[in-house]
Amino acid sequence: MKNRIIAVTALSLTLGSLPQLAQAEASAIHDPYIEGFKAYAQEVKKVSDELYSAANAYATDVFKTERKAGHIGNPLPIPKAxxxxxxxxxxxxxxxxxxxxxxxxxxxxxxxxxxxxxxxxxxxxxxxxxxxxxxxxxxxxxxxxxxxxxxxxxxxxxxxxxxxxxxxxxxxxxxxxxxxxxxxxxxxxxxxxxxxxxxxxxxxxxxxxxxxxxxxxxxxxxxxxxxxxxxxxxxxxxxxxxxxxxxxxxxxxxxxxxxxxxxxxxxxxxxxxxxxxxxxxxxxxxxxxxxxxxxxxxxxxxxxxxxxxxxDYLVYLHNAVQKVVDEGGSVDDAIAIDQSMYKDRPVFEQAAKNNARHIYQEIMNGSF
Missing domain, CATH: 3.60.15.10 (Ribonuclease Z/Hydroxyacylglutathione hydrolase-like)
Incomplete structure (x- = not known):
């Protein structure tokens, strides 16, 4: 949030009836600002219950505002729809x-x-x-x-x-x-x-x-x-x-x-x-x-x-791996199946051999 500033004495008059900070903390996900006010509230409690209530109330108000907004920050630079x-x-x-x-x-x-x-x-x-x-x-x-x-x-x-x-x-x-x-x-x-x-x-x-x-x-x-x-x-x-x-x-x-x-x-x-x-x-x-x-x-x-x-990719690879199995081939033979027609697809290097291995294991384990 912008300009997170607290005037404690004023807040003690305006926000004292809001729920306690502990209730907000039970739902918050480690917001460092709210965590800071939790610590601050404990410090001022030694001095004044009124200041403690004000700090609690302010942090609870911040928590509610953040939660209602869903997210505080600038939009990410993601692709345009x-x-x-x-x-x-x-x-x-x-x-x-x-x-x-x-x-x-x-x-x-x-x-x-x-x-x-x-x-x-x-x-x-x-x-x-x-x-x-x-x-x-x-x-x-x-x-x-x-x-x-x-x-x-x-x-x-x-x-x-x-x-x-x-x-x-x-x-x-x-x-x-x-x-x-x-x-x-x-x-x-x-x-x-x-x-x-x-x-x-x-x-x-x-x-x-x-x-x-x-x-x-x-x-x-x-x-x-x-x-x-x-x-x-x-x-x-x-x-x-x-x-x-x-x-x-x-x-x-x-x-x-x-x-x-x-x-x-x-x-x-x-x-x-x-x-x-x-x-x-x-x-x-x-x-x-x-x-x-x-x-x-x-x-x-x-x-x-x-x-x-x-x-069509699934059907091709299923048929190719089944042929390897029918001919008594090993998992290495399955991995060696030609998938070069798909080599221009992103994550081909990471996925192609694993996909063939996966299908071979499905067939050999009878899990299809």
């Missing part, structure tokens, strides 16, 4: 891993402007990113953000959610599995993103999973003006829980992490690549061919390109 079609925008994240240089923005953050308000897809990796996205939204429309949905339980989808709660968004949505996973693994996820992106930028993230409305399979949301948003879980993909967002009236599908465009798909230990292909096929069967695609990673594209970039 790309217009996909009328009223539909996406900020295309970095094509590499989450790092301090990209502020944890290595997925796409999207928003749709409806008659009654704005729908945001993905909360961002931290409150600073969420705030920065919000500033871009405000530069385009004066309509309030009314809805938020997240693609999965990963940090860049969820950790910024507390910002949106703090600025008054009431309608938050997630698949049940993603919300349960994020809730149970919040501490680990926050620690990992703090270490990879930075403690200062991640520090004020809070677990607000209790604020989410959860669904199984599909949820249709009335967003006014005769339009609806359909949240669909087509099945496991990059992560076990994967939400896509479909807007029939705009002919737009935001695939979440089911879809990668340009960037090389990445398999984690919990990724079921065969289920991913099945889920993507289910998505293809559900969506009209003239639908515009906003992938979880990469730039917006058409349905044919999206299929080639993601589904």
């Amino acid at each position: 790309v217009k996909v079609t009328d009223g539909v925008y996406t900020v295309v994240g970095s094509m590499i891993w989450h790092t301090p240089a990209n502020f944890g923005l290595n997925n796409n953050l999207s928003f749709i402007i409806f008659e009654d308000g704005v729908f945001v897809f993905n909360a961002g990796a931290n409150t600073a990113l969420a705030y920065s996205l919000h500033q871009q939204i405000k530069a385009i429309t004066d309509k309030p953000v009314k809805w938020l949905a997240v693609e999965n339980d990963q940090g860049h989808a969820y950790l910024g959610a507390s910002y949106w709660v703090d600025v008054g968004v009431k309608n938050l949505y997630s698949s049940s599995l993603a919300n349960d996973t994020f809730d149970s693994e919040f501490t680990e996820k926050k620690t990992e993103w703090s270490e990879r992106v930075g403690k200062n930028i991640t520090n004020d993230a809070r677990n607000v999973s209790d604020k989410f409305t959860t669904f199984e399979g599909e949820l249709t949301i009335d967003v006014g003006g005769g339009e609806t948003v359909q949240l669909k879980d087509f099945g496991p993909g990059h992560t076990p829980a994967s939400t896509s967002l479909y807007i029939p009236s705009r002919k737009v599908l935001m695939t979440g992490d089911l879809g990668f465009n340009e960037r090389m798909p990445v398999f984690f230990k919990y990724t079921d690549s065969f289920a991913w292909a099945d889920s993507y096929k289910a998505m293809l069967d559900f969506i009209p061919e003239d639908t515009l695609i906003v992938p979880g990673h990469g730039t917006p594209t058409d349905m044919a390109t999206a299929k080639k970039q993601m589904y």
Whole structure:
């Protein structure tokens, strides 16, 4: 906050009835300014209960102001939102891993402007990113953000959610599995993103999973003006829980992490690549061919390109690795499969061999 100055004697007259500092501290995430006033309050308590009450009240007021703002600071220098079609925008994240240089923005953050308000897809990796996205939204429309949905339980989808709660968004949505996973693994996820992106930028993230409305399979949301948003879980993909967002009236599908465009798909230990292909096929069967695609990673594209970039890659690698297994080949033979046609995709060097190894292990372990 600007010009944080306290005139203690005046505050003792005006703020003495506010809640105690300890109550604010119970909810604060180690704000150094509030921490400083906590120490100051303890010092002046030795001199005057009146001064102690004033210091408590001021710090509580600061805490409430900060919380209501969601984030205090300047917008981050993130990419400008790309217009996909009328009223539909996406900020295309970095094509590499989450790092301090990209502020944890290595997925796409999207928003749709409806008659009654704005729908945001993905909360961002931290409150600073969420705030920065919000500033871009405000530069385009004066309509309030009314809805938020997240693609999965990963940090860049969820950790910024507390910002949106703090600025008054009431309608938050997630698949049940993603919300349960994020809730149970919040501490680990926050620690990992703090270490990879930075403690200062991640520090004020809070677990607000209790604020989410959860669904199984599909949820249709009335967003006014005769339009609806359909949240669909087509099945496991990059992560076990994967939400896509479909807007029939705009002919737009935001695939979440089911879809990668340009960037090389990445398999984690919990990724079921065969289920991913099945889920993507289910998505293809559900969506009209003239639908515009906003992938979880990469730039917006058409349905044919999206299929080639993601589904066709999975099918190619599944078939190639299966051939290695059928011929009695080893994991080294699987790793040696020619994937050079994809070498221009970001993170190819880090992902290609691991993807082949992952599929080989899935086949050999019978886990598909």
